[in-house]
Amino acid sequence: MCIRLIPTNMVRYASFLNDVENMKVSDSPAFKASRQYTKATYFKALFHFGHTIGLFFVTIGLMFATLQVHYGLTLLLAVIAATAYLRLFMIGHDCGHGSYLPQKWQNERLGELIGVLTGTPFKYWARQHAKHHSTTGNLDKRGEGDVTTKTVEEFNESGRFAQICYRFYRNPWFMLLVSAPVHFVLLQRLPLGDQMKTREGWISVMGTNFGIFCYYGSLIAIFGLVPFLMVYIPVVMLSSAAAVWLFYVQHQFEDAYWNRKETWTYE
Template sequence: MNQSELLKKLHAYAVPDTGRSVLQSIVTLGIFATSIIFMILLLQHGASPWLVVLISLLTAPIFVRLFIIFHDCCHTSFFRSRRACAMLGHILGVITLTSYSDWQRTHGIHHGSVANLDKRGMGDVWLMTVAEYNKAGRWEKLCYRLYRHPLVMFFISPPFLFFIMNRLPSKGFRRKDLTSVILTDVMIVLMILTFCLIIGWREYLLIMLPMMSAASLIGVWLFYVQHQFRNVYWAHSSDWDRFRAAMEGSSLYMMPAVLRWFAGNIGFHHIHHLAPRIPNYRLKECYDAIPELQQIRPIPFLSGLGNIFLGLWDENSRKLVSFSEARRLTTSS
């Protein structure tokens, strides 16, 4: 099957089912709201704060699922109506601390430039080639090593991104992006003040902070593993191919069924980049129905954790390598 035939088959799945979208929204928001109400009741009846923290952490995957729906709205793949996607997207943007218009723009740039070495720097993870790293100054190397360190990448950066950086417009923002950021921030403040007035600020932090922090960690990990793996495809603009960028520059991350449900099938990321208009609930059936999509080498769930040590792109071997491997490559050349 050639590319055009494959894309034509994918197009058949890029049709939202309004009933399934509405049901998914109600179920996910319902579980989310029920969990928060349950934690509030526990605190009011003198339950241990540690129990509330535990439940808050267990609710984090539902928070991730809300972001997946937000993500689909940004692609206008969740409803047939762009207005319906925007309305739900703005609401979920307040809940997930992310401006709809600004994130939609930067994420769109990410889709248009994924795996392009000449268009790095917007909506992606900072990546240097081995040659760039060797030519870099001491300060830039230190910043890059800190940025790519697992402790910073997966435990410090995620909360900073969602709590702080998302409060500001991204580079190259348009007027409507700035407006969206301001309105989202205002609504977030009002939401927090309302909760604090009703249940108290300590109780609010006890319920929401563990959940949001853990969800940010999970979200960043999912985004990371989708494009940071050993045999990932990268190319300069002159050689860059959109089809290969989707099929080889995006991962097939295999997760257990329950985790796949929470993550909205985002592990089928090569399909998502081939056809972003496919709703999350159709990615798995699309994968099962089209054999060509199954030819991608999968990343097993646990072995994917090894990718956290890969930090540089080697243009000679065309692989993502660790810093120690890069040193050996440099010494031997």
């Protein structure tokens, strides 16, 4: 079992932050060293997107072709397709931050296209993810695009059944093989949370759903339902598990920063 409990006396995850707390970002050595990478360029953006989406579609095509040879070969190709699928999701992530292409509208259009391919409604996800960035590490604002995490006191004060459910939810096998695909395949088909009340949330999610319906429907019409499922289920399972794992390890580690609202800082 994998259990993550946050000590309530958790302080800043690294002592050096105290030394640079009042330093301007532009004065930091890290900023100066990375300044050259802060501007989006068309050539690099289109190059990386081009070979990623090319690899994805070529591999998907080969997976359909190898169904007539041996399914083991199809599953091996699924690893490559899932890697390209995950990289498309990462490019979509950068589009959501408005950093992949120079213009905002360009990021939005590319993000919406990638959203259809990866089952992720772009504007809905981008807004939710931005809120996650603005609240991460805040114990009083958990639940925004993060993995459910309890403090020691909260865990101890919860009932036995709730503790079992929490342990089960955070079990890595359940999280990666059940929660991850359920999130990408089912939960992202509706504008959950605050965006349930917004017009933009509904348009983003339902527009993506329509795009997915057309895209998947075309593949099913060409290859058939069973071959489609044999190809896409392993790709979605692998890529969604990898995506959740990446988000998990970036926030769930021993010295991760957590604090109450009164003492929490965005720095």
